[in-house]
Amino acid sequence: xxxxxxxxxxxxxxxxxxxxxxxxxxxxxxxxxxxxxxxxxxxxxxxxxxxxxxxxxxxxxxxxxxxxxxxxxxxxxxxxxxxxxxxxxxxxxxxxxxxxxxxxxxxxxxxxxxxxxxxxxxxxxxxxxxxxxxxxxxxxxxxxxxxxxxxxxxxxxxxxxxxxxxxxxxxxxxxxxxxxxxxxxxxxxxxxxxxxxxxxxxxxxxxxxxxxxx
Numbered sequence: 001x002x003x004x005x006x007x008x009x010x011x012x013x014x015x016x017x018x019x020x021x022x023x024x025x026x027x028x029x030x031x032x033x034x035x036x037x038x039x040x041x042x043x044x045x046x047x048x049x050x051x052x053x054x055x056x057x058x059x060x061x062x063x064x065x066x067x068x069x070x071x072x073x074x075x076x077x078x079x080x081x082x083x084x085x086x087x088x089x090x091x092x093x094x095x096x097x098x099x100x101x102x103x104x105x106x107x108x109x110x111x112x113x114x115x116x117x118x119x120x121x122x123x124x125x126x127x128x129x130x131x132x133x134x135x136x137x138x139x140x141x142x143x144x145x146x147x148x149x150x151x152x153x154x155x156x157x158x159x160x161x162x163x164x165x166x167x168x169x170x171x172x173x174x175x176x177x178x179x180x181x182x183x184x185x186x187x188x189x190x191x192x193x194x195x196x197x198x199x200x201x202x203x204x205x206x207x208x209x210x211x212x213x214x
Contacts, residue, residue, distance in 0.1 A: 011064055013094040016071075020064030020095075023055045030109035030132060030214035031060035031099065035092050035118030035125075046192065046199060047115060050137070053203035059210050060108065062099065066091045066118070085143050088121035089128075096129040109214045112153075113137070113206060120144040126153045133213035135206045138166060138191050141173035148176040155181045156209040158202050160189025182209075 009020040024031070032054055036044050044063075051061040065072070066088050092112070099105050111133040114122030119139025126134055127150045134155040141148065141157060157174055159167045167185065174181050184205050189198035 009062075009064070011095050011098050013091065013098060015094075016068050016091065018065050018068065018091070018095065020062055022060070022062050023051065024060045024104075025055050025058050028058060028060035028108065030111055030210070031062055031105065032111040032113050032135075032210055032214075033092065033095060033099065034061065034063045035088065035112060035114040035122045036063075036066065036116075044115070046137075047113070049199055050113065050203045050206055053200075054113075054207050054210060057207040057211060059111075059207065059214060062095075064095060066121070083117055083143075085117060085120050085124065088117065089124040092118075092121050092125040093128045096125065096131070111135070111210050111214055114139050116140060117143060123147065123151050123155070126151055133210055135209050136170070137202050137206070138163060138193065140166070140169060142169045144173070148173060149178050151177055151179050153179060154209075154213050155179055156205065157181065157183045158205055159183070159185055160191060160193060160195075160198065161185050161187050162189060163191045166191060 005024045007022040011018040011020050034047050054061050109132040112122035113135045115137045119136035119141050120143035123144040124147045127147050131153045134153045136157045157170045159170050186198050186201045193199045
């Protein structure tokens, strides 16, 4: 791939203006919106690593902040918003609607990549906004609660083998899903996939899933 179009964006939502970054390779079938996890932002190096692999695989990506600058400052002080799944879900759903109103988005499909609490927001938002696929990295899908059986998008749950608590929570969440779903366990990985090669495994799995379903 020789050309990758990058755009800095300002997402104008009803209750916030959020900064974003779009990468759109030629012929991309869809765009994956990233829902970052607890205390993170669009600058998350792990999500950016996955996004880069997706773009090189021909899939568009949109990384954006779920919180405004003022909200991020508040969250850094009291951690009051990072587990507000309702707020994160509303922001992700609003960003999805905003994306579909953009002329350049055309008829492209949408997908969600969620990490940590962002995974719960992705699953919950998919009930409100039709998307073609969801991938969760070290996520907390259990926090989507009663909405899990309503998820329709094919869902891939990726968890490290050395993250036993989250692995158990993902197994329970998968049992509640009625959509097509798959649980992938990355050997030797802990919660943040900091071990050599483990984040590459996540990126490869995510790319395969989105290329299949978008």
